[in-house]
Amino acid sequence: MTFSPQLEARFDKLLKSYPPGRQRSAMIPMLLYGQDEVGCVSGELIDEVARRVGVTPLQVNEVLSYYSMLHRQPLGKYHVQICTNISCLLHDGDKLWERACRKLGIGHKQVTADGCISLEEVECIGACSWAPAVQVNYDFHHFVKPEELDRLLDSLREKP
Amino acid sequence: MLYNEPSPLETRVLTRRFGMPNSASLDTYLATDGYQAFVKAAAMKPEQIIEEVKVSNLRGRGGAGFPAGMKWSFVPRTSPKPKYIVVNADESEPGTCKDRVLMENDPHQLIEGVLIAGLAVDAHAGYIYIRGEYRYLIEIMDRAIAEAYEKGWLGKNIRGTGFDFDLYTHTGAGAYECGEESALLESLEGKRGIPRIRPPFPAVVGAFQCPTVLNNVETYCAVPAILRDGGAAFAALGVPKAGGTKMTCLTGHVNKPGVYELRLGFPVKQMIEEVGGGIRGGKKLKAFIPGGSSCPVLTAEECEGATMDYDSMAQRKTMLGSGGVIIMDEDTCMVKAALRIMRFYAHESCGWCIPCREGTTWLRKILQRFHDGGGVREDIGLIGDIAKNMLGRTFCPLGDAAAMPTISIVEKFRQEFEDHLHGRPCPYEAAPAAVGV
Ligand SMILES: Cc1cc2nc3c(=O)[nH]c(=O)nc-3n(C[C@H](O)[C@H](O)[C@H](O)COP(=O)(O)O)c2cc1C
Numbered sequence: 001m002t003f004s005p006q007l008e009a010r011f012d013k014l015l016k017s018y019p020p021g022r023q024r025s026a027m028i029p030m031l032l033y034g035q036d037e038v039g040c041v042s043g044e045l046i047d048e049v050a051r052r053v054g055v056t057p058l059q060v061n062e063v064l065s066y067y068s069m070l071h072r073q074p075l076g077k078y079h080v081q082i083c084t085n086i087s088c089l090l091h092d093g094d095k096l097w098e099r100a101c102r103k104l105g106i107g108h109k110q111v112t113a114d115g116c117i118s119l120e121e122v123e124c125i126g127a128c129s130w131a132p133a134v135q136v137n138y139d140f141h142h143f144v145k146p147e148e149l150d151r152l153l154d155s156l157r158e159k160p
Numbered sequence: 161m162l163y164n165e166p167s168p169l170e171t172r173v174l175t176r177r178f179g180m181p182n183s184a185s186l187d188t189y190l191a192t193d194g195y196q197a198f199v200k201a202a203a204m205k206p207e208q209i210i211e212e213v214k215v216s217n218l219r220g221r222g223g224a225g226f227p228a229g230m231k232w233s234f235v236p237r238t239s240p241k242p243k244y245i246v247v248n249a250d251e252s253e254p255g256t257c258k259d260r261v262l263m264e265n266d267p268h269q270l271i272e273g274v275l276i277a278g279l280a281v282d283a284h285a286g287y288i289y290i291r292g293e294y295r296y297l298i299e300i301m302d303r304a305i306a307e308a309y310e311k312g313w314l315g316k317n318i319r320g321t322g323f324d325f326d327l328y329t330h331t332g333a334g335a336y337e338c339g340e341e342s343a344l345l346e347s348l349e350g351k352r353g354i355p356r357i358r359p360p361f362p363a364v365v366g367a368f369q370c371p372t373v374l375n376n377v378e379t380y381c382a383v384p385a386i387l388r389d390g391g392a393a394f395a396a397l398g399v400p401k402a403g404g405t406k407m408t409c410l411t412g413h414v415n416k417p418g419v420y421e422l423r424l425g426f427p428v429k430q431m432i433e434e435v436g437g438g439i440r441g442g443k444k445l446k447a448f449i450p451g452g453s454s455c456p457v458l459t460a461e462e463c464e465g466a467t468m469d470y471d472s473m474a475q476r477k478t479m480l481g482s483g484g485v486i487i488m489d490e491d492t493c494m495v496k497a498a499l500r501i502m503r504f505y506a507h508e509s510c511g512w513c514i515p516c517r518e519g520t521t522w523l524r525k526i527l528q529r530f531h532d533g534g535g536v537r538e539d540i541g542l543i544g545d546i547a548k549n550m551l552g553r554t555f556c557p558l559g560d561a562a563a564m565p566t567i568s569i570v571e572k573f574r575q576e577f578e579d580h581l582h583g584r585p586c587p588y589e590a591a592p593a594a595v596g597v
């Protein structure tokens with residue numbers, strides 16, 4: 001399997017970051033960084049990471065099912081994560097979540113038909129003082145008002 | 161970047177560089193006494209460093225409040241095994257968003273704190289375990305680390321001191337439980353985040369089966385100031401037995417939510433009224449959580465005379481926790497709050513031990529039914545019973561973290577559960593719409 005030069009460099013660095021014989025430590029970071037490039041944790045990615053860190057694909061599978069950010073299926077090009085945990089709830093994060101579902105006609109962990117946007121109701125993302133908070137891929141959006149959410153979702157549709 | 165205006169009531173020790181141009185750069189750091197504490201510590205004996213940290217009364221800022229100097233002293237310095245420094249930057253406790261601003265605005269302060277911990281316990285490598293969602297912080301830390309290597313503040317023979325240290329970032333991938341220290345170490349080793357049995361504690365058997373110092377981001381960030389200005393000066397900022405400041409995240413129904421650095425012992429009332437600008441819409445306070453959703457809830461009356469420190473909160477049978485303050489006004493439905501909190505723990509339970517795995521799931525279901533109007537009177541007692549049966553019977557503290565807020569809400573807001581008994585959905589939903597959103 002081939003990756004971009006940047007990702008290859010990252011993988012090389014990771015494999016050198018842990019004590020000798022502990023390359024397995026690089027597995028989870030490699031899966032997450034790999035997913036960002038490949039689009040999901042594909043079977044091929046599992047085999048490749050397993051080979052590079054020196055474990056079996058089964059061992060990788062066992063680990064990856066534990067971590068909520070690792071996905072076996074592709075998400076939308078823009079993965080919209082809306083926090084409804086307590087601090088966001090107090091700022092109507094739950095209503096924001098429902099609004100997004102209604103507007104896009106999809107639910108939790110679903111993808112729009114054109115593959116552009118996926119939605120996920122997430123637990124606290126560490127933006128509690130600037131609630132309600134939304135994360136699009138890795139970008140944070142703070143103090144998100146309902147109209148702003150609408151505009152945000154529209155702008156994702158228009159992005160190249 | 162800062163996401164809220166600072167408050168004049170802050171005591172700026174860890175945040176002293178916030179707001180300066182390029183506060184995250186090595187140049188700014190060096191121009192403002194950066195790495196001087198490391199230079200000082202490198203000339204000290206390890207025991208002296210640990211003594212200074214003990215004198216400072218620095219307690220762990222990740223939630224449990226364990227004295228940092230004491231933890232460091234448990235590391236068998238003379239063990240032939242390598243020793244490691246691990247930074248807990250998993251920050252996932254609901255209500256908590258302070259490690260984020262510390263890493264974003266002053267990453268070198270964290271690096272310097274880690275280096276000093278390395279000197280104290282003879283460790284030569286460290287890992288910063290950053291939650292996966294904080295990708296931009298991994299980039300910021302990686303950049304700061306690269307800069308430090310380039311200018312000789314990391315690597316071999318740091319600035320001629322003869323001390324070697326390598327520092328790496330490591331990403332999580334979505335799991336609250338991986339903030340628990342032993343689960344974090346499992347995750348760092350490329351495994352599922354299932355906690356380890358203790359003892360042995362990480363200080364003796366930690367990362368890669370070697371002695372390990374594991375602290376929260378904020379704990380390490382306090383260390384440069386302690387070495388620079390002396391442990392006694394840091395101690396004097398706080399209260400007896402707990403020195404320094406606490407990064408405090410005001411969240412919920414206040415006019416000025418934000419992250420503020422307040423001295424330990426700051427009065428709760430003044431914090432809400434003056435730092436937070438009072439309750440939104442002139443409403444009254446109903447409930448207060450001092451340090452993340454794992455802490456028992458206080459009523460407005462219980463907040464009278466309370467101060468933000470470990471002892472004042474312990475007297476009120478709650479905890480200072482992580483600094484994630486959650487403020488709820490009079491219109492808040494406490495059943496809904498309890499439900500949302502339990503949904504979180506049920507989702508995050510790692511499933512290893514039965515009281516937590518089953519208890520959180522049952523509580524989530526009962527609370528959901530209750531909030532939807534399908535509850536019966538017996539359920540109120542049942543919720544308290546299940547939660548009490550989890551307390552102290554789980555493999556790691558996540559079970560307690562789920563049980564404690566629930567028990568406190570059922571006990572202190574029983575009437576709200578009664579109000580939900582009439583076969584109709586939440587009676588509080590009809591309350592006047594919240595201001596703003
Ligand atoms: C379920 C659970 C989650 C935790 N999450 C975090 C976390 O995100 N960050 C953190 O620093 N400590 C967290 N802790 C506390 C750690 O186990 C540990 O006590 C702490 O990192 C030690 O550092 P300190 O002494 O500097 O606070 C968590 C504990 C539990 C039980």
Ligand code: SF4
Binds near residue numbers: 337516556558
């Ligand atoms: S208490 Fe919960 S999170 Fe901790 S080991 Fe048991 S099941 Fe896992």
Ligand code: FES
Binds near residue numbers: 123127
């Ligand atoms: S509760 Fe939503 S970001 Fe923390």
